[in-house]
Amino acid sequence: MATQVTVKNGNLDQALRRFKQKLARDGVPFECKKRECYDKPGIRRRNAKKEGIKNSRKRDKKRDASRD
Numbered sequence: 001m002a003t004q005v006t007v008k009n010g011n012l013d014q015a016l017r018r019f020k021q022k023l024a025r026d027g028v029p030f031e032c033k034k035r036e037c038y039d040k041p042g043i044r045r046r047n048a049k050k051e052g053i054k055n056s057r058k059r060d061k062k063r064d065a066s067r068d
Contacts, residue, residue: 003022007015023029039047 003019003026005015005019005022
């Protein structure tokens, strides 16, 4: 299904902004970036592990800040 936005009152700037938001919500930029090049499975696992560590540290930091 194609993403569509209707232009109301000739306001193209607002329609373009809504279109970009819809694309971002659908994950199109992420998907394009992911498909730019091939990653070996080992590299993919390594990156996923790094991302998980980063997210857990971020959660811990947020949790510690809320306790103060």
